[in-house]
Amino acid sequence: MTRALIAMDTAACLRVDGHPRAAAEMAAAIYDRLPPAYRSGLVHSRAQLLHRHLDSAPRRLLGDALA
Numbered sequence: 001m002t003r004a005l006i007a008m009d010t011a012a013c014l015r016v017d018g019h020p021r022a023a024a025e026m027a028a029a030i031y032d033r034l035p036p037a038y039r040s041g042l043v044h045s046r047a048q049l050l051h052r053h054l055d056s057a058p059r060r061l062l063g064d065a066l067a
Helices: 002-016 020-033 043-051 055-066
Strands: none
Touching: 002 020, 002 043, 020 043, 020 055, 043 055
């Protein structure tokens, strides 16, 4: 769980650094690898926050993973 949270923070940093596609790809991959029991709480809220700050294709990519 801790590694997933750190990786989600890294994805958020990628977005801030101007790499929204890489951010979405990283966050989606992290979320997909988590067991269903861990796809809630803080990891989910951080993924949703990132999703809200993305647009276009990166937003859709992460949205598909969160669905």
